[in-house]
Structure formats: C-alpha cells, structure tokens
Amino acid sequence: MSILVVGSVAYDTVETPFGRAERVLGGSASFFSVAASFFTPVNLVGVVGDDFGEAQLAAFRGRPIDVLGLERMAGKTFHWQGKYSYDLNSRDTICTDLNVFEFFQPKIPARYRGSEVVFLGNIDPVLQRGVLEQVESPRIVACDTMNFWIHGKAEELRRTLAKTQVLLVNDAEARDLSGEWNLVKAARAIRAMGPRTIVIKKGEHGVLMFDGEEAFAAPAFPLETVFDPTGAGDTFAGGFLGYLAGSPSADGPALRRAIVMGSTLASFCVEAFSLDRLLTLSRPEIDERYRRFHDLTVFEPV
Amino acid sequence: MSILVVGSVAYDTVETPFGRAERVLGGSASFFSVAASFFTPVNLVGVVGDDFGEAQLAAFRGRPIDVLGLERMAGKTFHWQGKYSYDLNSRDTICTDLNVFEFFQPKIPARYRGSEVVFLGNIDPVLQRGVLEQVESPRIVACDTMNFWIHGKAEELRRTLAKTQVLLVNDAEARDLSGEWNLVKAARAIRAMGPRTIVIKKGEHGVLMFDGEEAFAAPAFPLETVFDPTGAGDTFAGGFLGYLAGSPSADGPALRRAIVMGSTLASFCVEAFSLDRLLTLSRPEIDERYRRFHDLTVFEPV
Numbered sequence: 001m002s003i004l005v006v007g008s009v010a011y012d013t014v015e016t017p018f019g020r021a022e023r024v025l026g027g028s029a030s031f032f033s034v035a036a037s038f039f040t041p042v043n044l045v046g047v048v049g050d051d052f053g054e055a056q057l058a059a060f061r062g063r064p065i066d067v068l069g070l071e072r073m074a075g076k077t078f079h080w081q082g083k084y085s086y087d088l089n090s091r092d093t094i095c096t097d098l099n100v101f102e103f104f105q106p107k108i109p110a111r112y113r114g115s116e117v118v119f120l121g122n123i124d125p126v127l128q129r130g131v132l133e134q135v136e137s138p139r140i141v142a143c144d145t146m147n148f149w150i151h152g153k154a155e156e157l158r159r160t161l162a163k164t165q166v167l168l169v170n171d172a173e174a175r176d177l178s179g180e181w182n183l184v185k186a187a188r189a190i191r192a193m194g195p196r197t198i199v200i201k202k203g204e205h206g207v208l209m210f211d212g213e214e215a216f217a218a219p220a221f222p223l224e225t226v227f228d229p230t231g232a233g234d235t236f237a238g239g240f241l242g243y244l245a246g247s248p249s250a251d252g253p254a255l256r257r258a259i260v261m262g263s264t265l266a267s268f269c270v271e272a273f274s275l276d277r278l279l280t281l282s283r284p285e286i287d288e289r290y291r292r293f294h295d296l297t298v299f300e301p302v
Numbered sequence: 303m304s305i306l307v308v309g310s311v312a313y314d315t316v317e318t319p320f321g322r323a324e325r326v327l328g329g330s331a332s333f334f335s336v337a338a339s340f341f342t343p344v345n346l347v348g349v350v351g352d353d354f355g356e357a358q359l360a361a362f363r364g365r366p367i368d369v370l371g372l373e374r375m376a377g378k379t380f381h382w383q384g385k386y387s388y389d390l391n392s393r394d395t396i397c398t399d400l401n402v403f404e405f406f407q408p409k410i411p412a413r414y415r416g417s418e419v420v421f422l423g424n425i426d427p428v429l430q431r432g433v434l435e436q437v438e439s440p441r442i443v444a445c446d447t448m449n450f451w452i453h454g455k456a457e458e459l460r461r462t463l464a465k466t467q468v469l470l471v472n473d474a475e476a477r478d479l480s481g482e483w484n485l486v487k488a489a490r491a492i493r494a495m496g497p498r499t500i501v502i503k504k505g506e507h508g509v510l511m512f513d514g515e516e517a518f519a520a521p522a523f524p525l526e527t528v529f530d531p532t533g534a535g536d537t538f539a540g541g542f543l544g545y546l547a548g549s550p551s552a553d554g555p556a557l558r559r560a561i562v563m564g565s566t567l568a569s570f571c572v573e574a575f576s577l578d579r580l581l582t583l584s585r586p587e588i589d590e591r592y593r594r595f596h597d598l599t600v601f602e603p604v
Binding site for chain 2: 183184224257259287290300
C-alpha cells in the first residue's frame with residue numbers, strides 16, 4: 001500500500017546549543033519520506049532548485065522512495081535557517097528563503113494517482129486541495145497546517161479540512177484553529193470541520209490523539225540527549241502514516257500503534273542533525289525502541 | 303498500613319477565569335489527607351489558628367483521618383491567595399499570610415510514631431528532618447520541596463534527601479535542584495542525593511517517574527473542564543502514597559499503579575474549588591476513572 005507525500009524538500013541551517021549544521025537536507029517531505037519508507041513505499045512530490053545534487057538525493061536512494069515527483073526547477077532550493085534556545089524548547093527563524101518553493105504547483109505523476117494514503121504537508125490549502133483533485137480515491141487523507149494558513153487562508157483551509165480524515169497539528173495550532181484553549185474542546189471543534197482523527201503533537205510532552213470520541217495519550221520517549229528537534233514533527237507524521245499505510249486496517253488499535261511508531265521514529269530523529277540518525281536506522285532498532293515505549297507506559301489494573 | 307502526613311492546613315482565596323472562592327479549605331496536608339484516605343488510614347500533623355472551625359474540620363470527619371496531630375495555636379490560620387491566568391497554566395500569588403504556620407514545629411503524637419509511610423510536605427527541610435527523628439522505622443519516606451528551600455536551604459535539603467526514598471517535585475523544581483535541564487539527567491543527579499524514586503509532576507502534561515534505572519510516563523487525564531488546579535499536586539501525592547501505603551508491596555508495578563491512582567485523584571480535584579469534588583467522590587468513581595486512564599494509554603505490540 002503506497003503513500004503519497006506532498007511537501008517541502010529543503011536545505012536547513014541549524015544552530016543548537018550543541019553545534020551548527022550548514023545547508024543540510026531538511027524539509028517536511030524529506031523527513032516524512034524517510035520515516036515512512038521503513039513501513040511502506042513512498043511517492044514523493046516536491047520541488048528543488050538546480051543546486052540540489054546527487055549527494056542530497058542519496059538520502060532517498062536504496063529505500064522504497066519514488067522521486068519521480070520531485071520536480072527540479074531553475075533557481076535555488078528552499079532554505080530555512082533557525083537557532084534553538086539553550087533548552088531546545090523554542091527556536092528563532094533567522095531566515096526563510098522560499099526560492100523555487102514559492103512557485104510550487106504540485107503535479108502528481110500518473111503512477112502516483114492510485115496512492116492509498118495521502119499526506120498533505122504544510123503548504124497553501126489551495127495547493128493541498130489541488131493535490132486531492134489529482135488522486136483517485138485514497139483510503140486516508142491526512143494533512144498538516146500552520147498558523148500562517150489558519151489565519152491567512154481560513155476559508156480555504158476549511159475547504160481542505162472538509163476533505164480530510166486526519167489532521168496533524170501541534171497544540172498551539174489546534175488552539176488557534178478551533179479558538180478553544182482546552183484541547184478536548186479544540187479537538188471536538190476541529191472534528192466538526194471534517195477530520196475524524198485529530199493528532200495533537202506536544203513535542204517533549206508527547207502526543208494526544210482524538211479519534212471520534214476516543215482519546216489516546218502517548219508520552220515522548222525520555223531521551224538523555226536531544227540534539228536537534230528539527231524535523232521531529234514531520235518524522236512523527238511519516239512514522240505514523242507510513243505504519244498505517246502498511247497496516248491492513250486503520251481501526252482504533254492500529255491508529256494507536258501508529259502513534260507510538262511515529263513517536264518512536266521522532267525519538268531517533270532528534271538524536272542528530274538533519275536526517276543523519278534516520279539514515280543509519282534499522283528496523284530492529286525501531287522495534288526495540290517501540291518495545292521500550294511499551295515498557296515506559298504499561299501499568300496494571302487495580 | 304497507616305500514613306503520616308506533615309504539611310499545611312490553610313485557607314485559600316482563589317480566583318480563576320471561572321469564578322472566585324473566598325477563604326476555602328486548602329493546604330497541602332488537607333488535599334493530601336483526603337486523597338490518601340480513600341486507600342489507607344491517615345495521621346495528620348499540621349497547625350491551624352483559632353479561626354479554624356468545626357466547618358473546616360468536617361472535611362476530615364467520617365474518613366479514616368486522625369486529626370489528633372492537628373495543633374491549634376492562638377492566632378490566625380495560614381492564608382494563601384492566588385489568581386490564575388486565563389489558561390490556568392500560570393498563577394500569581396497575591397498574598398501569603400503564614401500566620402501560625404510561621405511557628406509550626408511538628409510534634410508527632412505517640413500513636414502516630416509507628417506510621418509505615420511518611421509524607422513530608424513542603425516545609426523547611428530542618429523541620430522535615432525533625433519529623434523523621436520522631437518516627438520509628440517507616441517503610442517509605444517521601445518528601446516534597448520547592449524552589450524557596452532548594453535555593454535558600456540547599457545543605458539542609460541535601461541532608462533531608464539523604465533520608466528519603468521518594469522525592470515528589472515538579473519539572474522546574476527537578477531542574478533547579480539538579481542543575482540539569484534534561485529530566486533524565488536531572489533524575490539521575492537527584493538519585494545520587496538519596497531518593498531512589500523521583501516523581502516529576504508536569505501538570506497538564508502528566509507525570510514522569512524514575513525508579514532506579516526504570517522510567518514510567520503517565521499522561522494527565524484529558525478533561526474538558528479544568529476549573530481550579532489548586533491542590534492538584536498534593537492530591538496526586540495523596541493518591542500516590544495512600545495507594546502505596548495500602549498496597550502489600552512497593553515494587554515497580556505497584557509504583558506505577560500508584561502513579562496512575564494519584565493522577566486519577568488529581569483529575570477529580572481540579573473539577574471544582576477547594577476539596578469540593580474530593581469530598582463527594584466515591585471509590586467506584588475512582589476505579590472507573592482509573593480504568594479510563596488505562597483505556598487512554600493502552601496500545602498493542604507490533
């Protein structure tokens with residue numbers, strides 16, 4: 001069962017208290033694709049400039065990631081630069097050079113159109129809907145968004161959400177989108193906009209999922225060293241949806257396993273800059289940490 | 303198996319976005335005792351002024367709470383006044399009138415001295431140690447503290463911690479006490495000071511427990527209405543230690559059940575002002591919410 005991801009492929013320059021990485025591979029679709037590829041074939045749609053070389057593409061090679069949909073445009077690749085505070089809990093964006101990404105018009109190759117799971121990365125909700133018009137009848141449509149669209153394109157975002165089964169956002173975005181501070185109320189308000197499943201990412205505090213009237217809470221894996229949080233949310237989304245796409249069902253128990261799998265992948269992502277840790281990761285390591293997630297949370301009835 | 307709690311009994315004046323409560327029953331030992339009394343007999347040591355009447359004592363009557371150790375002193379009862387922000391995530395203390403609490407010298411009645419579990423509420427670490435000198439050989443000594451003592455009486459606090467098996471603190475206190483931002487590292491540093499078990503309370507984000515090298519994470523119960531967070535941490539401690547005191551063992555699985563039981567009690571506490579919800583609570587309601595905690599967190603292996 002293949003998954004289609006539409007999002008950014010970028011260069012990141014990242015400064016953390018532990019070091020600096022200059023123009024390394026980043027972008028939501030990059031993190032997502034590599035994470036999802038552990039579970040299912042991935043069809044990647046994005047855009048890069050003519051400065052994006054074989055060295056960067058190498059991250060996707062040797063994995064079930066189809067890059068036919070990664071368009072190359074004259075110009076420079078999207079570049080984001082950020083700096084994290086000493087506790088890694090906040091970051092300042094130093095620059096966002098959209099470059100070719102400003103002109104991104106997702107074109108879905110014919111052989112991607114039967115993808116059964118679609119992930120609409122954080123792009124203009126008009127473009128997100130354009131993607132849905134180019135695919136046949138996906139089993140699951142999931143989307144991400146951000147405050148820029150919540151405030152700037154509220155109506156368009158509502159139209160996209162009406163066609164979406166799963167929304168992945170962070171807690172601040174859930175509050176902004178719903179106008180509710182309380183996350184239980186926020187999730188209910190968002191469900192009324194279309195998505196049945198609301199996944200609220202809380203960073204170091206884990207994930208809350210509301211699936212219909214059912215709630216599921218998973219902690220973040222307590223790591224001794226968080227090196228660089230960049231891409232953790234997209235890696236979570238890739239592990240979550242990749243696992244679901246590779247799973248025979250998307251019922252409640254499968255959604256829960258997928259949340260923990262996403263959290264597992266994200267816990268590796270933050271151990272190094274860029275996709276460095278994801279690229280050395282093996283399935284046994286993933287399964288071992290998933291088991292440790294279980295050990296971390298399990299308790300008996302009274 | 304009885305539990306001894308030493309802490310404050312107070313009047314609270316609380317303002318939240320939902321209303322105001324004037325001079326209602328509060329104090330760490332009050333919340334703790336009522337929560338713990340669902341599981342085990344409680345021996346309460348504290349001090350009140352001559353303005354503390356039968357109406358307030360009524361909260362402890364009809365429960366296995368022994369108030370022989372609740373000293374009455376000439377003067378006024380400790381009074382705390384606070385105001386919460388619109389999101390309930392921060393609060394300003396408007397006034398703290400220690401009154402008779404300033405002169406509190408815990409005296410442990412003879413019939414309390416065999417208590418098997420001891421909870422040292424958040425008081426001067428010198429007084430905490432004085433309590434330990436008056437008890438025989440408790441099975442578990444747990445303590446709470448705050449930044450005021452971490453910074454103001456660092457050496458005395460270290461001496462108390464050396465005699466403690468369980469430390470309950472919030473995340474900011476764990477960081478302050480250890481000098482480590484990362485909570486895994488913080489817990490390890492605190493374990494080196496004495497306590498084997500570190501319980502880190504993260505409010506709406508749940509609880510992290512480190513017991514030796516083992517970690518356990520529990521979410522907070524996702525409530526649609528959080529009315530007043532005052533006393534949630536002490537109620538958690540009461541449910542946690544009360545459950546442990548009433549349990550035949552304090553091994554890893556029992557500690558985990560106790561954490562969830564503490565979280566369960568705390569989730570009721572915040573539904574109303576003061577101890578109002580705890581005082582109407584029944585054991586079947588507690589067990590039902592404990593089961594819902596299990597439903598909230600359970601997931602299958604892959």
